[in-house]
Amino acid sequence: MMSDISLIVPTYNEKENIAILVEKTFTAAKKAKLDLEIIIVDDNSPDGTAKRTEELAKKWPIRVICRKTERGLSSAVIKGFEQASGRILGVMDADLSHPPEKIPEMIQALNNADIAIGSRLIQGGGVEEWPLVRKLISQGATLLARPITNISDPMSGFFFLKQEVIEGVKLDPIGYKILLEILAKGRYKRVIETPYVFHNRRVGTSKLNTRIQLQYLKHLTRLYSHRLQRLFKK
Secondary structure, X not given: OOOOEEEEEEEOOOHHHHHHHHHHHHHHHHHOOOOEEEEEXXXXXXXXXXXXHHHHOOOOOEEEEEOOOOOOHHHHHHHHHHHOOOOEEEEOOOOOOOOHHHHHHHHHHOOOOOEEEEEOOOOOOEEOOOXXXXXXXXXXXXXXXXXXXXXXXXXXXXXXXXXXXXXXXXXXXXXXXXXHHHHHHOOOOOEEEEEOEEOOOOOOOOOOOHHHHHHHHHXXXXXXXXXXXXXXXX
């Protein structure tokens, strides 16, 4: 299976969401005449997500990778990148928080950029509804990333990039923020942010917890060190 665009969707217990996501994504791709495949990387979900996606693969251009021992969003995305055939690579969540209808706009943006990021923090973007604590956590995480990048929403999990941005680059993230790893280490000249409204998941539970927050701090420490090393080399 060869496609121009490979969209990586990491999953864990997303059986109730994945069929809706797949249908909306391919509807948007067909309307925009995009040659797109979905690569679903499932971390052996006990709810049967992998089996459900294998059923969907009979109808749509989907590949399913079921990991038996590895865990984590970032490593799942990297696994998907390794298996992708597209010259354009994309990442989005499976919980319907990212609108598939925005995909054509983001692909179009790559005509003038190397990375297109779905942003909640620019004009036209936003969050459907978050409790105050989650807003504060998100704002704090974004501020801590400022020494690495001046992108408005480096915490976004919804983005597309040209394959050459990460070609030959060693990606070694900790936790969930794979985009921040790419922004720190990738080979690119221009980034475009396109606005979108983040929707709360309708089914299932959020993966955000204290362990994920600690992983983010550990990841930041590593990226700060990487940034300093690059500065000293200059």
